[in-house]
Amino acid sequence: MVVSVWSTTKIAFRALWVNKMRSALTMLGIIIGVGSVIAMLAVGQGASEKISEQVASMGSNLLIVMSGSVTSGGLRMGSGTQMTLTLEDAYAIERECSAVAAVAPMLNGVAQVVYGNQNWSTGIQGTTPGILEVRDAALVSGRPFTDQDIRAAAKVVLLGQTVVENLFGSMDPVGQIIRIKKVPFTVIGVLEKKGQSVVGQDQDDLAYIPVTTAQKKIIGTTFAGMVRTILIKARSAGEMDRAERQITDLLRQRHRINPKGELDFSIRNLTQMLQVAEQSTRVMTLLLGAIASVSLLVGGIGIMNIMLVSVTERTREIGIRMAVGAKTWAIRMQFLVEAMTLSLSGGVIGIILGVVTSQILSRLAGWTTIISPLSVVLAFGFSGMVGIFFGFYPAYKASLLNPIEALRCE
Amino acid sequence: MIRTLDVTKIYQVGEMTVPALNGVTLSIGRGDFVSIMGPSGSGKSTFMNILGCLDLVTAGRYLLDGVDVSHFSKDELAEIRNRKMGFVFQGFNLLSRASAQENVELPMLYSGTPAGERRERAREALVKLGLEGREHHLPNQLSGGQQQRVAIARAMVNEAPLLFADEPTGNLDTKTSMEIMDLFVRLNEESHITIILVTHEMDIAAFSRRVIRFVDGVVVSDVKREA
Numbered sequence: 028m029v030v031s032v033w034s035t036t037k038i039a040f041r042a043l044w045v046n047k048m049r050s051a052l053t054m055l056g057i058i059i060g061v062g063s064v065i066a067m068l069a070v071g072q073g074a075s076e077k078i079s080e081q082v083a084s085m086g087s088n089l090l091i092v093m094s095g096s097v098t099s100g101g102l103r104m105g106s107g108t109q110m111t112l113t114l115e116d117a118y119a120i121e122r123e124c125s126a127v128a129a130v131a132p133m134l135n136g137v138a139q140v141v142y143g144n145q146n147w148s149t150g151i152q153g154t155t156p157g158i159l160e161v162r163d164a165a166l167v168s169g170r171p172f173t174d175q176d177i178r179a180a181a182k183v184v185l186l187g188q189t190v191v192e193n194l195f196g197s198m199d200p201v202g203q204i205i206r207i208k209k210v211p212f213t214v215i216g217v218l219e220k221k222g223q224s225v226v227g228q229d230q231d232d233l234a235y236i237p238v239t240t241a242q243k244k245i246i247g248t249t250f251a252g253m254v255r256t257i258l259i260k261a262r263s264a265g266e267m268d269r270a271e272r273q274i275t276d277l278l279r280q281r282h283r284i285n286p287k288g289e290l291d292f293s294i295r296n297l298t299q300m301l302q303v304a305e306q307s308t309r310v311m312t313l314l315l316g317a318i319a320s321v322s323l324l325v326g327g328i329g330i331m332n333i334m335l336v337s338v339t340e341r342t343r344e345i346g347i348r349m350a351v352g353a354k355t356w357a358i359r360m361q362f363l364v365e366a367m368t369l370s371l372s373g374g375v376i377g378i379i380l381g382v383v384t385s386q387i388l389s390r391l392a393g394w395t396t397i398i399s400p401l402s403v404v405l406a407f408g409f410s411g412m413v414g415i416f417f418g419f420y421p422a423y424k425a426s427l428l429n430p431i432e433a434l435r436c437e
Numbered sequence: 438m439i440r441t442l443d444v445t446k447i448y449q450v451g452e453m454t455v456p457a458l459n460g461v462t463l464s465i466g467r468g469d470f471v472s473i474m475g476p477s478g479s480g481k482s483t484f485m486n487i488l489g490c491l492d493l494v495t496a497g498r499y500l501l502d503g504v505d506v507s508h509f510s511k512d513e514l515a516e517i518r519n520r521k522m523g524f525v526f527q528g529f530n531l532l533s534r535a536s537a538q539e540n541v542e543l544p545m546l547y548s549g550t551p552a553g554e555r556r557e558r559a560r561e562a563l564v565k566l567g568l569e570g571r572e573h574h575l576p577n578q579l580s581g582g583q584q585q586r587v588a589i590a591r592a593m594v595n596e597a598p599l600l601f602a603d604e605p606t607g608n609l610d611t612k613t614s615m616e617i618m619d620l621f622v623r624l625n626e627e628s629h630i631t632i633i634l635v636t637h638e639m640d641i642a643a644f645s646r647r648v649i650r651f652v653d654g655v656v657v658s659d660v661k662r663e664a
Contacts, residue, residue, distance in 0.1 A: 033552075034546055034552070041534060041535075042534070045534055343530070344532055346530075347530050347531075347532060347543075348543065348547070349515065350489075350491065350518065350524050350530070351518065351519065351524070351543050351544040351547060351591065352515050352516065352518045352519020352520070352544055352547040352548065352595075353515060353547045354511075354512045354515045354516065354547070355511060355512055355515075356512075357547055430491050431486050431491050431492055434491075434526070434530060
């Protein structure tokens, strides 16, 4: 004996339609709950997507070799206080470490760049052609460095977008001469825009020059061939550990450090650090979702409350249905379907509200929001479960009624 | 068709036990038209509720078509009510938000009749009771007599062989009461439906062929009239 789902749903809709205001208010709890879950997950996912983008913009599978620390009078200074890395170290890593895909030695400083009557202070980074591959960077115009530029310590420069905007406005800078610390440089290319880094640093406010030129003309070095850091791109994410080991072994050998001695350099896995940041946003997203689902729970309690009222009000109706042969489960099903109709309708409206809210948030506050199909399915499923869970007790109560007493009830 | 053996019903009201039926033994045959009479508190409604499978006996046995249903579960009783019984009440007991048609369809909803057949049979039943054109009226748009006829249509739509009527004319004027009673007589004679009627009015009981009187939970008289 199957009472069709359709008939039961029709009965439920009619019962809810009779008390339009009450049904709407009851649904409101679920609407707000589902809406906030959708919006919160959209905001959280937008944030974590943005971080992923920034991770990608930094360059993937990135290792950074830093000079070691100085110990003077028992006081240990920070990393990079003692310059121990050389250009030759970088070349050796490129030659000898099989897990390394690209290498870019870095010697950086800050200097004033001048073009005509415009000037701008920016980060000057002395490096090699490998920098583009290491940082997953590309040029929008001009040409990259060549090995010849490095060997000859050519006075050529690649500019980031921010520098171009500040010095040239909308003019094409390629082929123009700019001055860095009074030394004239020819602009040979412009870098593609990368946007902000995870920590909010402008990744386009820089100028790349050959590392040899930097050593000789722009940035003071304590010894010939010194570089501050060496950026490394491993062949793949899985090869990062191997690359790290190979570099450590090689530099230990080159710097003549015995196996027990303290290293005069350190290697950091930048990608890993960013992945940690990514993970923390993901936790944040879950937390937001969890807080939002509390309101869904409150909405569910609202449904239970109204369903209990409804069962009491309709005692006689239940009695009539029982008298003409409704079995326990048919009565239970009727009220359960009614609760689920409330919660699922609320869920659908809530999803729409959540989508609209996240659109508004991204328009007005400029937050990246991403509505994943999974969060929609999850919210809808969850609201259905709320209906079943909170509808069950009232339905159970209705099914326990005694038909005679129910019929006698006014 | 119906046999009760020493049926006793005791209600528990708080600390007190209230006996409603004290060992009722009787049988009602197929096609009979029985009136149950008695003052209020005599146990006549309790007896009808037990016969109608709406209530369970405290002691004794109730055999319906030879089957002892005294200890059937709630759902088994619901199924018996659905298949074998129809009910007509004093207060009509129609679903107020459902149309006449939908009210009549109700028992078929719980017997799993397909929607098309439900509509067809409910319409037929309403037409038979002179309610053509009123199918989509709500109960409060119908007169008392019309509402009671909707209730009768609901009671007979599943072709139940047993019809229970609890003071069916209590809320109706004399003229309408007579019309409803004529309807019962016709159902009894033409469709051979067994009717068990609870009433306290003599002129209503006069339509039946057998009158059973209850006082204080026991049968005091059981009179068969010649047709």
